[in-house]
């Protein structure tokens with residue numbers, strides 16, 4: 001790969017992934033594609049930035065030609081919470097955006113397309129503990145429906161056209177650089193911000209809600225390791241389970257209290273409780289470990305220490 005376009009560069013994962021890819025491939029070789037959000041100074045000062053919309057194929061094509069793009073990472077998506085409020089928007093962005101990118105990649109002989117998936121592909125009838133790689137995919141959210149279809153269409157392009165399309169089923173991603181937006185797992189980020197700012201948090205899912213989660217450094221490592229793996233080593237393409245941690249909200253609160261003993265938490269579950277309840281507690285990521293050497297570095301307390309330090313520093317500087 002010489003020139004990579006990251007679509008959705010201003011998002012929670014995209015913002016940090018773009019910077020890491022620039023460290024690896026050189027700033028000029030990684031184009032940050034942003035839609036509406038104003039890109040951060042970090043994004044604009046380390047390489048090219050372009051306004052792109054996954055739904056505007058002509059606009060994407062112009063950027064592909066301008067920078068001789070030969071790989072696209074598609075991080076643009078409407079997540080589970082926002083998706084339930086506007087199902088057709090989720091379908092449009094997540095499916096038509098993806099098909100535009102896959103078709104562009106096919107028409108221009110691109111070397112790789114990265115298509116992220118999610119634990120949202122699972123549903124209430126999927127085994128909840130240590131969810132296998134191969135299992136029941138019957139999600140009950142529109143987001144999950146688009147992610148299952150995204151995995152299948154990505155795999156179809158591999159088989160039908162011999163293309164290199166890859167993706168992971170991300171768990172909830174926790175980070176302190178860019179806030180997530182519109183997801184069910186967003187509470188696992190908000191809890192740290194509120195712990196620093198107010199020493200208390202009201203959570204929109206209940207105390208016992210347990211989901212697979214991952215800290216951003218592990219998320220970045222997983223993404224880049226999969227991108228760089230030998231294609232011939234991959235027994236799967238667009239649907240690798242990747243696990244790191246699994247904890248309940250109550251256990252998160254306990255972890256925070258080790259650093260902020262006076263931290264208080266209360267619970268007011270909303271519509272996202274049902275979404276969280278339809279997803280697994282933990283996933284089996286054996287194939288990712290076997291095929292491309294996946295292994296996470298962070299556990300809950302290690303992540304909590306890091307998150308509170310970073311967010312605490314932002315708070316001291318008056319940035320939040």
Ligand code: SER
Pocket residue numbers: 079080081117118119120143170171172173182183184185186
């Ligand atoms: N973080 C996503 C969500 O909550 C799951 O992939 O929607």
